[in-house]
Amino acid sequence: xxxxxxxxxxxxxxxxxxxxxxxxxxxxxxxxxxxxxxxxxxxxxxxxxxxxxxxxxxxxxxxxxxxxxxxxxxxxxxxxxxxxxxxxxxxxxxxxxxxxxxxxxxxxxxxxxxxx
Numbered sequence: 001x002x003x004x005x006x007x008x009x010x011x012x013x014x015x016x017x018x019x020x021x022x023x024x025x026x027x028x029x030x031x032x033x034x035x036x037x038x039x040x041x042x043x044x045x046x047x048x049x050x051x052x053x054x055x056x057x058x059x060x061x062x063x064x065x066x067x068x069x070x071x072x073x074x075x076x077x078x079x080x081x082x083x084x085x086x087x088x089x090x091x092x093x094x095x096x097x098x099x100x101x102x103x104x105x106x107x108x109x110x111x112x113x114x115x116x
Contacts, residue, residue, distance in 0.1 A: 002026040002105045004096050009110030012086050016114070020081040022096030022107055030054070030074040032100060036081045038092035038112075048094070049081060064090075086114045 008020040022034070035050040049070040050059040058070050069082040079096055093109040 002098075002100065002103075004098065004105060004107035006094065006096055006107045006110040009094060009112045011113045011115065012083075013116050014086060014088060014114055016086050017082070017084045018086065018112060020083065020094055020096075020110060020112070022079045022081075024077045024079070024098070027098075027100060029077040032098045034070075034072060034079040035097050036070060036079075036094060037097060038090075038094045039109075040089070040092040043092075045095075046092075051079065083112070086112075088114050090114050 003025045005023045006020060008018060010018060012018050031053055033050060033052050036048040037045050038048050039045050048061050048064055049068055051070045051072055055072050060068060067085045072079040091112060091114050093111050095106050095109045097104055097106045
């Protein structure tokens with residue numbers, strides 16, 4: 001079955017960096033766009049970034065543009081989110097997801113905390 005597993009979260013200081021990974025299995029990874037979304041404490045889900053199946057186009061929310069970079073390695077079936085210049089407001093659980101047909105599949109999430 002389709003499975004997504006995030007990793008790489010943790011505690012970072014303001015201005016610091018983290019790199020999230022999302023390992024995919026159970027589907028033809030190279031055929032599907034991938035996205036990252038996040039949910040901050042007490043807030044709704046926010047889309048963060050997306051990347052096309054072949055990696056040629058990337059998209060970002062205004063809140064992270066210029067600080068975060070999405071990429072993918074189709075040989076490793078993994079999508080990444082490089083997060084630089086982190087801010088306390090980036091604190092959230094980060095999820096990767098993909099849509100196959102009409103079904104959206106989410107990973108279990110990885111916690112990112114930005115605090116001094």
